[in-house]
Amino acid sequence: MKTIRTPADEAEARALQDELRGLVVRDEPGPPPGTGRVTGVDVAYDDERDIVAAAAVVLDAATLDVVEEATAVGRVSFPYVPGLLAFREIPTVLAALESLTSDPGLVVCDGYGLAHPRRFGLAAHLGVVTGLPSIGVAKNPFTFSYEPPGTRRGDSSPLLADDGEEVGAALRTRDGVKPVFVSVGHRVDLPTARAHTLRLTPRYRLPESTRHADALCRRALREATAATAAPPGAAPDGRE
Template identity: 55%
Template sequence: MRVHSLHPWPATRAEAEAVQDRLRPLVSLTGPATFPLVAGLDVHYRGEDELTAAVVVLRSGTLEVVEQVSVRGRTTFPYIPGLFAFREAPALVEALERLSVTPDLLVCDGYGLAHPRGFGLACHLGVLTGLPALGVGKTAFVGDFDEPGRSRGSWSPITLDGAVVGRALRTQDGVKPVFVSQGHRIALDTACDQVLELAPRFRQPEPIRRADRLARGGSTPTP
């Protein structure tokens, strides 16, 4: 698949923040409601700078694996809070470019709008690819939220500076919530519906679960 080359990869904080500032206005918060092919994206680190980026494309509904790609590399950008995408996105972009199919939705292990600069990994990859994208975080990153109800599907809004930037969503009865935020070309209701549909048995959505397994060097697990 094709990924747009909208900027060179930066080397400094100032350059990275300038990229975010330039791309942030391109984010759209509306889009389609159905996604036949869904890609999960995750990165696993080996040591401080070595990483493996993985993309696993599933067929919506059956969760059948359509294609999977992993890329080993080395990050060249320093760890700076709020700019973490610049450590992982180059390898993820390379993995996406190796796909022979184009997914309809990117499900990222990370954040979208629920980000200190309002432009997390899901926003960045969504804008670069032009595809709908959402972020699913395992822990709260920014903003305030109330604990959602304990039943599957319960949620509460995540607010930051008076704006709703995502939801704390319970994907299984009695388990910790995940933190869902829009990345690009998707409404928040749709993003949460997709996360629930893609998490029929476990806390994490299947596309991310399988990408995590692949990035760690294993085969993708069955649902």
């Protein structure tokens, strides 16, 4: 895992992003869907207290059973700048991943990889710094365009930049339900990323990895903010 430094300002962040983007591997297919482990990561914020909570939830890729989960809580160390969101999230997400004793396998981010204005979203950034295969599965298409895919589960259409570059796919995971937006991060190709996403969505629109990680990071944030709000000398859970 690479050493992570927090940029001093926006210019340094963009320079670091450019440096790391050159390390993305796109010529590997990635792990076969339904094999090994899949780990969902997600974050939740308390902007008033500058607190961020991250969760990493490891699933068995074949059964989608939870194998292990971990959380980390930290201070937001970088301001919100469009296109540079990963710098706010990466330190705490890495802390959660490093707490795991299981091999994370494929990492699934609630966000973007190649489908990013600078072609280096959270999934790509996290993949490069960890060396793990990674994909992004987002709820909306960000700034990109697409033709609606067919109405059946598994139907997809290209997610396109203004210049026509294909940066991902709009993928229907439930019949007649709004698609999700899949993009490669690191060491995975787009067909494999789509296949993993379908394996991870047997019942709902969003991947089980994301659903578990979202619930866990929200719980971790509630517990952290409750602790910071407790009166001096009081136990966070109300016990003496």
